[in-house]
Amino acid sequence: MSESTWKRVLEGKIREDWGREIDVFETQIELRKKSKVEEKLFAEARLRRGVYGQRYDNGQRHDGEKTQTLTFPTGDLTKGPSTAWDAPGMMRIKLPMGRVSSQQLEVMCELAEEYSDQILHVTTRQDIQLHFVHIEDTPNLMRRLAAVGITTREACGNSVRNITACPLVGVCNDESFDVSPYANAMMFFLLGHDDVQSFGRKFKIAFSGCKTNPCGLVNFHDLGCIAATRTVNGEVKRGFEVYVGGGLGSVPQNAQLLEEFCPEEELFPLTQAVCRVFARLGEKDNRSRARIKFLVKKLGIEEFKRLTLEERAKLRPDERWTNFLDNLAITEEKPLKPPSKLPAGPHSAEFEAWRRTNVQPQRQEGYSVATVTMPLGDFTPDQGRAIADIARRYTGDSMRATVDQNWIFRWVSDGDLVKLHAELAAIGLGEPGSDRIGDVTSCPGTDTCKLGISSSRGLAGELRKRLAVEQPAAVDKLHIKCSGCFNSCGQHHVADLGFLGVSRAVNNRRVPHFQLVVGGQLQNNGGSYGLALGAIPSKRVPDAVSRLTKAYNERRQGEETFKAFVERVGKKEIKALIEDLSHVPPYEQDPSYYSDWGDPREYTIGDIGVGECAGEVVSFVQFGLQKSELEVFEAQVLLDEGKNDDAATRAYRAMLEAARALAKEKNANLGEEPEEIVREFKQHWVETKLFWDPFAGAKFAQYLFKAHEEAGGKTHSKESAHQLVEEAQLFVDAAHQAHTRIGTALP
Amino acid sequence: MIEKIQLKLFTKDDVPVEGYVPVFHRWIRERVLDELLIDVVDYSHVADGPHVVLIGHEVDYALDRGRGKLGLLFVHKRGPRPERLSHALARAVKAALLLEAEKGAEHPLQFRSDALLIRVADRLNAPNTDATYERLLPGLKRDLEALFGAGKFEIKRVGTTREPFTVEVKAEGAAPLAELVKRLSVS
Numbered sequence: 001m002s003e004s005t006w007k008r009v010l011e012g013k014i015r016e017d018w019g020r021e022i023d024v025f026e027t028q029i030e031l032r033k034k035s036k037v038e039e040k041l042f043a044e045a046r047l048r049r050g051v052y053g054q055r056y057d058n059g060q061r062h063d064g065e066k067t068q069t070l071t072f073p074t075g076d077l078t079k080g081p082s083t084a085w086d087a088p089g090m091m092r093i094k095l096p097m098g099r100v101s102s103q104q105l106e107v108m109c110e111l112a113e114e115y116s117d118q119i120l121h122v123t124t125r126q127d128i129q130l131h132f133v134h135i136e137d138t139p140n141l142m143r144r145l146a147a148v149g150i151t152t153r154e155a156c157g158n159s160v161r162n163i164t165a166c167p168l169v170g171v172c173n174d175e176s177f178d179v180s181p182y183a184n185a186m187m188f189f190l191l192g193h194d195d196v197q198s199f200g201r202k203f204k205i206a207f208s209g210c211k212t213n214p215c216g217l218v219n220f221h222d223l224g225c226i227a228a229t230r231t232v233n234g235e236v237k238r239g240f241e242v243y244v245g246g247g248l249g250s251v252p253q254n255a256q257l258l259e260e261f262c263p264e265e266e267l268f269p270l271t272q273a274v275c276r277v278f279a280r281l282g283e284k285d286n287r288s289r290a291r292i293k294f295l296v297k298k299l300g301i302e303e304f305k306r307l308t309l310e311e312r313a314k315l316r317p318d319e320r321w322t323n324f325l326d327n328l329a330i331t332e333e334k335p336l337k338p339p340s341k342l343p344a345g346p347h348s349a350e351f352e353a354w355r356r357t358n359v360q361p362q363r364q365e366g367y368s369v370a371t372v373t374m375p376l377g378d379f380t381p382d383q384g385r386a387i388a389d390i391a392r393r394y395t396g397d398s399m400r401a402t403v404d405q406n407w408i409f410r411w412v413s414d415g416d417l418v419k420l421h422a423e424l425a426a427i428g429l430g431e432p433g434s435d436r437i438g439d440v441t442s443c444p445g446t447d448t449c450k451l452g453i454s455s456s457r458g459l460a461g462e463l464r465k466r467l468a469v470e471q472p473a474a475v476d477k478l479h480i481k482c483s484g485c486f487n488s489c490g491q492h493h494v495a496d497l498g499f500l501g502v503s504r505a506v507n508n509r510r511v512p513h514f515q516l517v518v519g520g521q522l523q524n525n526g527g528s529y530g531l532a533l534g535a536i537p538s539k540r541v542p543d544a545v546s547r548l549t550k551a552y553n554e555r556r557q558g559e560e561t562f563k564a565f566v567e568r569v570g571k572k573e574i575k576a577l578i579e580d581l582s583h584v585p586p587y588e589q590d591p592s593y594y595s596d597w598g599d600p601r602e603y604t605i606g607d608i609g610v611g612e613c614a615g616e617v618v619s620f621v622q623f624g625l626q627k628s629e630l631e632v633f634e635a636q637v638l639l640d641e642g643k644n645d646d647a648a649t650r651a652y653r654a655m656l657e658a659a660r661a662l663a664k665e666k667n668a669n670l671g672e673e674p675e676e677i678v679r680e681f682k683q684h685w686v687e688t689k690l691f692w693d694p695f696a697g698a699k700f701a702q703y704l705f706k707a708h709e710e711a712g713g714k715t716h717s718k719e720s721a722h723q724l725v726e727e728a729q730l731f732v733d734a735a736h737q738a739h740t741r742i743g744t745a746l747p
Numbered sequence: 748m749i750e751k752i753q754l755k756l757f758t759k760d761d762v763p764v765e766g767y768v769p770v771f772h773r774w775i776r777e778r779v780l781d782e783l784l785i786d787v788v789d790y791s792h793v794a795d796g797p798h799v800v801l802i803g804h805e806v807d808y809a810l811d812r813g814r815g816k817l818g819l820l821f822v823h824k825r826g827p828r829p830e831r832l833s834h835a836l837a838r839a840v841k842a843a844l845l846l847e848a849e850k851g852a853e854h855p856l857q858f859r860s861d862a863l864l865i866r867v868a869d870r871l872n873a874p875n876t877d878a879t880y881e882r883l884l885p886g887l888k889r890d891l892e893a894l895f896g897a898g899k900f901e902i903k904r905v906g907t908t909r910e911p912f913t914v915e916v917k918a919e920g921a922a923p924l925a926e927l928v929k930r931l932s933v934s
Contacts, residue, residue: 004871004872005871006871009871055786056785056786061775061785061786063772063775063776064772064776065776068775068776070783070785071783072783072804073783073804073826086804087785088785088802088804106909110870113868113911114751114868114869114870114911117788117797117800117802117807117809118796118797118800118809118811118822119788119790119793119796119797131788132802132807134824134825375792375793376792378790378792378793379793379796380793380795380796380797380813382795382796382813382814383793383794383795383796385909385910427794427795428793428794428795429794447788458789461789461792464792598768598789599768599772600768600769600772601772
């Protein structure tokens with residue numbers, strides 16, 4: 001009996017192309033173990049599968065007294081620069097719009113139990129992350145996700161990341177229309193698209209159904225789309241306000257208006273054109289200035305727009321631009337139960353408290369959206385399975401992860417709210433306080449992130465505990481967000497009170513601090529960013545929060561927002577309120593300042609590694625050539641198995657892949673038809689003698705031409721298949737040489 | 748061979764475990780266990796889950812409150828598979844005894860020897876089905892008899908098919924852990 005494997009068990013349940021991609025990744029893993037794939041190339045390939053590094057994966061960890069070496073069994077083998085093979089890593093699971101079915105959630109719970117540390121984590125971009133995952137477990141993990149319709153492709157790396165959207169789309173009172181089908185179709189359109197493979201950095205897209213509410217946070221995205229309508233000749237026309245070049249990080253920038261009204265049928269080509277401009281002109285060498293916001297700033301929005309429209313005009317028409325418009329109902333959700341009214345009370349105090357903060361009525365009468373407050377975005381597999389059951393009982397397959405690291409049920413019939421809350425409370429998830437001051441958002445920080453400077457999760461956990469007591473109404477409505485470093489994954493810029501991890505040297509020792517940022521704005525899609533007021537020792541941050549909220553509560557005028565309060569009172573006076581908290585006593589007097597929240601080790605910044613947010617710059621050509629090499633490898637395996645025709649097909653495909661990778665450099669519109677690839681390759685590389693061996697001339701190119709002529713019409717013997725595989729290998733080698741010769745290869 | 752085995756030794760009392768974060772950090776620093784330990788994670792904000800986890804390369808050790816019962820959860824992840832249950836159990840009990848010996852802890856831990864949870868987190872090779880139970884039962888019985896004595900324990904399969912294969916073991920009047928560990932080392 002053959003050994004049971006997930007690949008075999010899930011055969012027929014995974015989309016063919018997704019299954020093939022995972023097989024290729026598994027082959028890449030095997031080749032990397034034999035050092036047959038270059039380190040940086042493998043790193044970017046792994047990142048583009050959502051397999052991320054984690055703190056200490058360089059094999060060094062400060063134990064509070066000294067740095068110790070983590071001696072992993074595989075020794076010097078790496079999965080990227082300074083990244084030990086065996087070091088546990090993070091698996092990011094991208095969930096477009098944060099949307100999850102019960103079945104998908106159950107599978108993710110299984111994966112957390114079998115491959116991770118028994119915890120699932122909701123991120124600030126509607127993903128789920130599993131931590132402490134071994135790279136060799138990832139292909140099976142991906143297969144199990146793919147079998148329920150989830151791909152991790154391009155969850156990390158220099159590509160289009162998860163596409164986020166307001167979690168209330170479709171049920172919100174304020175939206176122009178439901179953006180779900182657009183966001184969903186765009187995710188599939190851009191997934192693996194040729195035009196998003198050569199970015200210098202990542203690219204994040206967000207959708208929002210309205211302009212005023214905070215949920216979509218379009219303003220700080222690389223590309224943001226806000227639903228809008230126009231009436232033309234009496235007909236309501238759907239479209240989007242399109243923004244570009246927003247971003248947080250150390251240089252936060254508001255997105256700029258690219259198109260006031262982009263008709264729905266023009267959204268995808270416009271996006272594709274933006275991607276092409278970014279890939280072509282975006283910074284590649286200086287990683288800290290490679291996001292699109294820098295390009296937009298450098299060119300100016302008018303020039304960027306001109307280039308985008310110029311690129312748009314050159315695009316080859318693609319039926320996927322508009323096909324999805326025929327089926328906008330594809331993402332439509334239907335309630336499981338009929339609408340109903342909440343039974344007359346009295347209800348328990350716990351329920352009323354939860355209802356006040358965690359329930360909001362839908363546009364559809366008789367239904368509500370219920371938010372599950374997830375402390376720090378974490379939950380267990382048991383809780384996840386219970387959530388899946390609750391969804392099946394009350395709402396149908398309709399849940400979404402939110403950027404606040406919570407979870408929402410949509411379409412809860414109002415009459416079920418009491419029971420639903422009781423069931424959540426039974427699994428420890430019935431806490432009130434969603435979207436309130438105690439519902440603190442945080443990135444992973446020093447817990448698991450290689451770039452973390454201070455413990456954002458530790459701080460967020462401490463603030464959650466302290467703010468759990470009843471707060472004055474005005475204070476309760478404030479938002480706190482924490483980031484472990486300037487990369488701002490905690491989105492602290494748009495909070496009323498934001499904290500950004502920094503370190504300070506005091507008497508020759510390092511002390512964890514947080515930079516205080518006040519007065520950001522969540523409204524208007526993260527409409528404006530707060531002001532930095534100076535660094536506070538981590539251990540005094542809760543006191544700072546206490547003083548600032550107290551001052552706001554006592555001195556606010558009317559319905560003044562915190563942002564308006566800060567602007568009226570002035571930075572100087574606000575800073576004076578907390579000035580004394582910046583003092584750090586000597587270590588001998590109070591050593592507690594010298595360790596971070598939740599981490600008793602003496603604080604150090606020695607554990608900061610090289611981040612992988614920036615990925616590795618790998619061009620489309622390099623990826624294509626690597627893919628062609630994998631095809632040759634697969635052909636060799638098939639040849640060994642006596643599958644001659646399959647081996648010959650793979651060998652031909654390897655040459656086509658390599659030829660396409662090269663030809664695409666000369667013609668961005670190149671399609672996938674073999675005839676077109678061969679023609680373009682011949683025109684741009686062979687006739688120009690770029691693909692030309694100093695001794696053999698066009699000999700290697702002829703291998704492709706001959707294989708192309710014979711493709712599909714020939715039965716191969718072992719000898720003829722063997723010859724073709726050999727020729728494919730020579731062709732791929734020649735492609736590498738040609739690419740290097742013209743100087744476009746990266747060092 | 749047992750794939751991805753997890754064992755939980757329950758504590759006698761339910762106590763706060765946040766204080767064991769520094770303990771586990773010290774275990775890493777002083778290389779208390781003869782294996783590669785990597786980091787400590789505090790999930791005490793999560794209800795009924797792994798609260799404080801000592802992450803290792805082969806094994807994680809979690810002070811776990813799953814299903815509301817506090818215990819030490821031994822999670823074998825990779826590396827040489829324990830040939831028998833008793834080999835995994837020996838490592839889990841060793842860690843439990845070390846935790847009991849942490850006398851400076853604000854909330855000392857004491858572990859029961861009369862109850863045990865055994866889980867196999869491998870749905871491919873050991874789904875939570877009757878067939879898996881029948882296949883694994885003889886091996887489990889053999890090892891548990893060596894530990895508790897023939898007829899001195901009960902095994903009960905628990906959980907649904909969605910959950911990992913799990914059995915609970917009850918052994919009334921079992922010897923203390925320190926005694927059991929001696930039997931494990933000679934079995």
